[in-house]
Amino acid sequence: MEKLWKDEFRQIEFEFEGRYATLIFPPEDVKTSHWMLKTEYFGAFPALEIQLLRRGYHLAYLKNVNRIGTDIDTDAKMRFAKYLREAYGVSAKCVPVGMSCGGLQAVGFAAKYPDAVSVLYLDAPVMNFLSWPFGMGDCVVNCGEAQYKEVLDALGMTRSELIGFRGHPIDKIPMLIEHQIPVVMVYGDSDTVVPYPENGYVLEKAYRQTSVPLAVFGKVGCDHHPHGLADPAPIIDFILKYDQ
Numbered sequence: 011m012e013k014l015w016k017d018e019f020r021q022i023e024f025e026f027e028g029r030y031a032t033l034i035f036p037p038e039d040v041k042t043s044h045w046m047l048k049t050e051y052f053g054a055f056p057a058l059e060i061q062l063l064r065r066g067y068h069l070a071y072l073k074n075v076n077r078i079g080t081d082i083d084t085d086a087k088m089r090f091a092k093y094l095r096e097a098y099g100v101s102a103k104c105v106p107v108g109m110s111c112g113g114l115q116a117v118g119f120a121a122k123y124p125d126a127v128s129v130l131y132l133d134a135p136v137m138n139f140l141s142w143p144f145g146m147g148d149c150v151v152n153c154g155e156a157q158y159k160e161v162l163d164a165l166g167m168t169r170s171e172l173i174g175f176r177g178h179p180i181d182k183i184p185m186l187i188e189h190q191i192p193v194v195m196v197y198g199d200s201d202t203v204v205p206y207p208e209n210g211y212v213l214e215k216a217y218r219q220t221s222v223p224l225a226v227f228g229k230v231g232c233d234h235h236p237h238g239l240a241d242p243a244p245i246i247d248f249i250l251k252y253d254q
Contacts, residue, residue, distance in 0.1 A: 016056070019063050026090055030073040033098065034063065042066035044253060045100040047087065049119065050077055050112030055237040058131070058245055059107065065246070068100055077111040078164035079118035079179070087115075088123050103128040105253055109237045110204060111136050114179040117213075121182035124189035128253040131245060132195045132213070133237045134204050137179040139165075139172060141208035146173075149205035180212045187216065192223035192252040194245050198232030223252055 015021035020035040032052070035041070045068035046059060052071040059069050072090045074083045094100045103126055108116025113135020120127040136142045139161050145151030162169060165177075186193070195214065197206040204210075206228075217224040225248045227239060239245060 016060060018060075019069075026072060026093065027086060029086065031090065032071050033094065034069040036063045036066045036068060040064070040066040043099055043101040044068070045070060045094070045104050047071070047091070047104045047106045047116075047119075048112070049087070049106050049108045049115040050074060051109055055109060055133075057238050058242040061242055061246055062105075062249070065250070067105075068094075068098070070094055070100075070104075074115070076160070076164040077115070078161055079111075079115040080164055081122075083115065084118050084122055087119050088126060091123075091126050101128075102126065103253075105129050105131060105249055107131050107133075108135055109133040110234065113137070113210075117179040117182055117186065120189075120191050121185035124185065124191060127191055129249050130186070130191055130193045131249065132193060132210065134197050134201055134206070134234055135179070135195070135210055135213075136204050137209040137212055139175070139178055142204045144169070144172070147205070147208040149208055150202050151205060152202045180209075183213050183216045186213075187220050187222055190222050192248070193217060194225045194227075194248040196227045196229070196237070196239060196245070198229045198234060200231050201234045203234035223248075 011023045013021050015034045021032060023032045046062060048071045063069055072087055095102055105128060106116035106119055113132045116130055120130055140146040143153035143157035195210055197210050214226050
């Protein structure tokens with residue numbers, strides 16, 4: 011099906027391997043092969059995506075089986091990326107846009123398929139399941155039984171087994187660094203859902219010890235929402251610099 015997204019951009023909706031999929035096209039006069047992969051929450055907080063569409067980027071999304079970044083979704087995203095390259099001529103590398111649980115998916119995708127990623131945009135990303143949703147760290151976390159069950163069911167383990175789990179997004183940071191993947195990250199310093207000190211900051215601290223490009227923008231007094239910046243220009247500048 012074809013329609014307009016945000017009353018401005020051509021959008022096609024279709025099935026890919028039995029999943030909902032969509033691709034949004036930039037205006038023809040600025041069209042490039044560059045593209046964003048929204049990893050979760052399609053349509054949420056789209057200011058950055060709209061600006062990059064206007065600069066010639068495509069925007070794609072493939073529905074997930076779960077929000078926890080398991081291989082069934084990570085691998086499907088790679089097949090989807092190959093399909094988009096063959097069918098629509100987008101670049102071999104994309105810019106994953108990962109907000110909250112979308113952040114953990116973006117990290118997992120980049121760690122497993124680094125050659126398919128040019129730049130990572132992470133926004134209040136889940137990086138540590140012991141923090142979100144279980145609140146086992148020092149920070150206050152406002153989550154509950156539904157989120158506990160979601161994580162444990164997706165990973166196929168008990169809460170006790172999760173303590174010894176070594177497949178958290180934070181465990182994948184070395185792969186991002188090894189492959190020199192630039193990261194631009196936004197967070198709220200009052201986030202009570204995905205506390206920054208136990209999640210995004212772990213990535214920031216690791217990157218600060220390297221020369222891999224990193225830009226971090228903290229929002230004073232901001233909780234988990236809203237995602238993004240009031241003016242996304244600094245994020246866009248970083249993406250345009252490193253998405254080559």
